[in-house]
Amino acid sequence: xxxxxxxxxxxxxxxxxxxxxxxxxxxxxxxxxxxxxxxxxxxxxxxxxxxxxxxxxxxxxxxxxxxxxxxxxxxxxxxxxxxxxxxxxxxxxxxxxxxxxxxxxxxxxxxxxxxxxxxxxxxxxxxxxxxxxxxxxxxxxxxxxxxxxxxxxxxxxxxxxxxxxxxxxxxxxxxxxxxxxxxxxxxxxxxxxxxxxxxxxxxxxxxxxxxxxxxxxxxxxxxxxxxxxxxxxxxxxxxxxxxxxxxxxxxxxxxxxxxxxxxxxxxxxxxxxxxxxxxxxxxxxxxxxxxxxxxxxxxxxxxxxxxxxxx
Amino acid sequence: xxxxxxxxxxxxxxxxxxxxxxxxxxxxxxxxxxxxxxxxxxxxxxxxxxxxxxxxxxxxxxxxxxxxxxxxxxxxxxxxxxxxxxxxxxxxxxxxxxxxxxxxxxxxxxxxxxxxxxxxxxxxxxxxxxxxxxxxxxxxxxxxxxxxxxxxxxxxxxxxxxxxxxxxxxxxxxxxxxxxx
Numbered sequence: 001x002x003x004x005x006x007x008x009x010x011x012x013x014x015x016x017x018x019x020x021x022x023x024x025x026x027x028x029x030x031x032x033x034x035x036x037x038x039x040x041x042x043x044x045x046x047x048x049x050x051x052x053x054x055x056x057x058x059x060x061x062x063x064x065x066x067x068x069x070x071x072x073x074x075x076x077x078x079x080x081x082x083x084x085x086x087x088x089x090x091x092x093x094x095x096x097x098x099x100x101x102x103x104x105x106x107x108x109x110x111x112x113x114x115x116x117x118x119x120x121x122x123x124x125x126x127x128x129x130x131x132x133x134x135x136x137x138x139x140x141x142x143x144x145x146x147x148x149x150x151x152x153x154x155x156x157x158x159x160x161x162x163x164x165x166x167x168x169x170x171x172x173x174x175x176x177x178x179x180x181x182x183x184x185x186x187x188x189x190x191x192x193x194x195x196x197x198x199x200x201x202x203x204x205x206x207x208x209x210x211x212x213x214x215x216x217x218x219x220x221x222x223x224x225x226x227x228x229x230x231x232x233x234x235x236x237x238x239x240x241x242x243x244x245x246x247x248x249x250x251x252x253x254x255x256x257x258x259x260x261x262x263x264x265x266x267x268x269x270x271x272x273x274x275x276x277x278x279x280x281x282x283x284x285x286x287x288x289x290x291x292x293x294x295x296x297x298x299x300x301x302x303x304x305x306x307x308x309x310x311x
Numbered sequence: 312x313x314x315x316x317x318x319x320x321x322x323x324x325x326x327x328x329x330x331x332x333x334x335x336x337x338x339x340x341x342x343x344x345x346x347x348x349x350x351x352x353x354x355x356x357x358x359x360x361x362x363x364x365x366x367x368x369x370x371x372x373x374x375x376x377x378x379x380x381x382x383x384x385x386x387x388x389x390x391x392x393x394x395x396x397x398x399x400x401x402x403x404x405x406x407x408x409x410x411x412x413x414x415x416x417x418x419x420x421x422x423x424x425x426x427x428x429x430x431x432x433x434x435x436x437x438x439x440x441x442x443x444x445x446x447x448x449x450x451x452x453x454x455x456x457x458x459x460x461x462x463x464x465x466x467x468x469x470x471x472x473x474x475x476x477x478x479x480x481x482x483x484x485x486x487x488x489x490x491x492x
Contacts, residue, residue: 030396042383
C-alpha cells in the first residue's frame with residue numbers, strides 16, 4: 001500500500017489519483033475507530049501549528065477542521081476575514097505571509113474566489129488544504145461524502161449517484177463528480193436546466209432534468225442546497241416552484257419502491273430541497289456525513305503533515 | 312559481512328510460549344482481571360500465540376484480549392520513517408485490570424513508552440507489565456524494563472538487528488548485521 005499522498009497540498013480532488021483516495025479512506029478508518037473508542041485525542045501533531053483562514057462564512061467545515069486538528073493535538077489559530085485587516089485592503093498573499101511568519105506549519109483556507117488556494121500554494125512553502133474555493137472545489141466534503149457511501153454500501157465502485165440541485169454554483173458537486181468517478185461510480189447531475197452548466201456532460205456525467213427519473217436510476221442521491229447567496233440573477237421563478245419540481249419528499253421515495261441513500265452536505269433548507277420527513281428518515285445519512293468529516297479531515301492533515309517534512 | 316546467527320529456534324520458542332502461559336497463570340490467579348494486549352504490528356503475532364497457549368491450559372476462565380496500535384502516540388513522527396497506522400482492537404474496559412503488554416523485541420523502550428500513553432487513554436489499569444520475546448539489553452533510551460522475558464541478549468546497538476519470524480511453518484529469532492549504506 002502507498003504510504004504517502006501524491007501531492008503536497010490538498011487543493012482539489014482533480015489533482016488526486018485513486019490510490020490517494022483509498023489511502024485517505026484507510027487512514028480515516030483508523031481515526032474513525034479512535035473517535036469511537038475511548039481515545040478521542042492523540043498526540044501525533046503536537047508540534048504542528050495549523051492556521052484556519054476563512055475568508056467566507058462556514059460553520060460545519062470550520063468546526064470540523066478545528067475539531068480534527070485538536071483531536072490530533074495540533075495548535076490551532078483561527079482567522080476569519082470579517083473583522084481582520086482583509087477588510088482594510090490587505091492582499092491575500094500579505095495576510096497569509098504575515099500569519100506564516102508566526103511559524104505556522106499548515107494552512108487550511110476557504111476563499112470565495114475559485115483557485116485562490118492554488119495561487120496560495122504556489123507562493124508559500126507549507127501544505128495548503130482547500131476548505132472550499134468559490135465555485136471550484138471542496139475536496140474534503142467530496143471525500144467525506146464518498147467515504148460515507150463506502151461505509152453504508154460497502155464500496156463506491158459501480159454505484160449510481162445522482163447530485164440534485166444547483167450544480168452551476170456548487171463546488172461540492174464538482175469535487176463529488178471527480179471523486180466518485182475516480183472511485184468507479186456512475187454520476188448523474190439533476191436540476192433545473194438553468195442551474196446545470198452547459199458543458200457539464202463533457203465531464204462524463206449523465207444529465208437529467210426530471211428528478212423522479214433521476215431518483216429511479218440512482219442508488220444514492222446527494223441533494224445540494226440552493227445557494228441563493230451565490231446567484232447573481234434569478235435562475236428559477238420561486239423557491240416554491242423549485243420545491244414543487246425538485247424537492248424530494250417521502251411520497252416520492254415511497255413510489256420508487258427501492259432503497260435510496262439520501263445525502264446532504266448541509267446546511268439543509270428544510271422544506272425546500274428536502275422535506276423534513278426525508279431529512280430525518282433512516283435512509284438519510286446526513287449526520288453520518290458530519291461525523292465522518294472529522295475522521296476524513298484528521299486523515300488528510302495526518303497524511304499531509306507526514307509529507308511536508310520528509311520531502 | 313557475518314552470517315546471520317540463530318538466537319532462538321522453533322523448539323525453544325515453543326517452550327518459551329508454554330513458560331509464558333504458566334507464568335501468567337501463576338501470577339494471576341484471577342484470570343478475569345487479566346488483560347493481554349499485543350502491540351501492533353509485530354507484537355500481536357506473539358500475543359495471539361500466548362493467548363492460544365493459555366487457552367490450551369484448560370483454565371476455567373480466560374483473560375481479556377486486545378490489540379493496540381501506537382502509531383499516533385509515537386515520539387518520532389516526521390523524524391524518519393513514514394508511519395502507517397494499524398488497527399486498535401480493545402473491546403473491554405482496562406479500568407482496574409492487570410494489563411500485560413506484549414511485544415516481540417524490547418530495544419530502546421520508545422515503543423513501550425508510546426504504548427503506555429495509548430493504553431492510558433482507555434482507562435486506568437490497576438497494573439501494567441511488559442512481556443517480550445527478546446530483550447536487547449543495554450540499549451534502552453528510557454527507564455523501561457520487561458517483567459516476562461523470553462531471552463535476554465547483548466547486541467551491538469547500531470550494527471545488529473534482531474529479526475523475529477513467527478510464521479505458521481516455523482518460529483525463529485536470529486541476529487543479523489545491519490545493512491550498511
